[in-house]
Amino acid sequence: VGDAWNERIFADLAERWTGLPVEAVEGAQHLHGDSGKIPAMPDMVRQSRRGRVSGAGVALHSVYLHRSEKIKLELLLHQIPSIESKLSFPKARADPQRRNWVVNATDGDPFTRVIADLIPKYLPTCYLEGYADAYSKVAAEGPARTPRVVVTANAFSSDDGWKMWAGLQCERGAKLVIAQHGGHYGTGDWSASQMHEIAISDRYLSWGWRDLEHPTVRPAPATKLIGMVRRRPMQTGRCLQVLASFPRLSYWMFSVPIGPQCQGYFDDQFAFAGALSRQVRDELIVRLNSNDYGWDQAQRWKDVEPEITTDNGRSDLSTLLDHTRLYVATYNATTFLESFTQGVPTVMFWNPEFWELSESAKPFFELLREAGVLFDDPVTCALHVNSIWEDVPAWWASSNVQSAVNEFCNQYAFVGRRPLRDLKAALTHW
Structure with missing residues (x-):
């Protein structure tokens, strides 16, 4: 990117x-990036000869559970709690002679032919020049007891070492379970990543939603939200506007602003801040995304709104929430699912032309619109914030708001009363 x-x-x-x-x-x-370095391997792979994969035979890696919740889940599975650690492989140098081959795509469309032509050059060295050494090391240090289920939330894309190890386990008969790792899944009109994850897994654990076209999607407690403590709404405090950022050119293909469309997203942020009353503006903190991608967001805010306080996105969000009266979500991702789960009063706004919603999700977002939680226009959202600012907790506690938020969370941010037991069932009942 x-x-x-x-x-x-x-x-x-x-x-x-x-x-x-x-x-x-x-x-x-x-x-x-380092195409030759395989960054991480689960600790159980390194030490399983001492019997780490036991009990229910579920190997957990990068599942987005808080450490204490992961230990509780492993104990429920009658397994010894494990600690994930990294195992690196030597970097392999690209060998032009070994890349002198072609991918046959003569019958494909022009885009497919271009991709096929580039694959030999850009294939990571860990899958070509360094593959034999990496495979041998994984096979030699692999588990004495083969797990029945391997589970991850994101290692299927970000951890080549785990992918190699998990591939071996699946060849030996293990089931691959991918747990949803964030927002947008199930709510966006389309997502190449979501389609890929569902396609490669034996079971996909959603955060509450179903997919009638894909029966392998199973609603389960949201691992990232389990254990979050509910907060008491504050009568005083700051207004926290949380921003997204995207690469300036297309990268993943999903329902978000792409490339130059991001300028419209940034303009909406300034429009919202500009329409706030003086009382709210004095308490406003704009949290920038820590990944700037060359947009120079901090300078943009200094130029347009020099009086407004900005946060560089690297401070602890939990600490900011300790002093937040109202949370303003500006994009369809994980951010507002976390604030909903913690009971933090939240409003949201975004341009529906950039953030297209799935047909199944539209009725639930409409509930949020009717309750005055979600807005399509930044100025309308700002005027609503002005109207509730003097008593945000009362607005948030109103029956229509709580009913809409709770119904939405049951579909897209589900935790439940016994999340770990429900999660165990999702991993062991086949």
């Missing part, structure tokens, strides 16, 4: 499929 990576891709496209001149400058900038 960085400029160096995109420049390299565009240069290849220009060189191979256009007449544009391309000048190579060796060593000008290092591409971020």
Whole structure:
């Protein structure tokens, strides 16, 4: 998603499929990331010869449970609690001779043919030059007891070591369970990542929603939300506006602002802040996203709203919530699901043309609109904030607001009364 990576891709496209001149400058900038290093392996892989994968035979890795909740779940599964740690492999150098092959896509569309042509060059070295060594190490240090189920929330995409290990277990008969790791899943009109995760897993644990076209989707307690403590709404405190940020060029394909559409998203943020009353503006904190992606958000706010306090996104959000009267969510992701779960008074606004919703989710978001929680227009949202500012807890406690939020959470931020027991059942009942 960085400029160096995109420049390299565009240069290849220009060189191979256009007449544009391309000048190579060796060593000008290092591409971020390490394609030869396999970053992490579950601790159970390293030490399972001492019998870590026992009991129900469920191997948990990067499941987004708080440490104490993960220990409780493993005890419920009659397993010895494990500690996840990292195991790195030596970096492998790319060998041009071993990349002298082609992917046959002559019958595909132009996009498919372009991708097929680039694969030999961009395939990570851990899957080619370094694969034999990595595979041997994983096989040698693998578990003496094969797990019956391997579970993760995000290692299927971010942890090559775990992927290699999990692949071995699945070849031996283990089931692959992927747990939803954040918001937007089930609510966005489309998501390439969601489709991929459902397709590769034997069971996909959603945060409450169902997918009639994919029976492997099973509602279960949201691992990231389990154990969150409910907060008491505050009569005083700050107004916290939480912002998103996206790469300046397309990356993942899902229902969010893409590329230059982000400018419209940023404009909406300024429109909201500008329409707030003086009383609210004096208490406003704008939390920027810690990943700026070259948008220079901090300077934009200094230029447009120099009087407003900004947070760089690196401070502890929980600490900010300790002093927050009203939480303002500005994008469809995990952020407002966490504030709902913690009982923090919350309003939301975003442009529905950028944040398209799935048909199944629209009725539940409509409930939030009718309750004055969700708005399509930033100024309308700001005027609503002005009207409730003097007694936010009373507005939040009103029956229509609580009914809408609770019904929404049952579908998209479900925790339940016995979350760990319900989670155990989702992992062991087949």
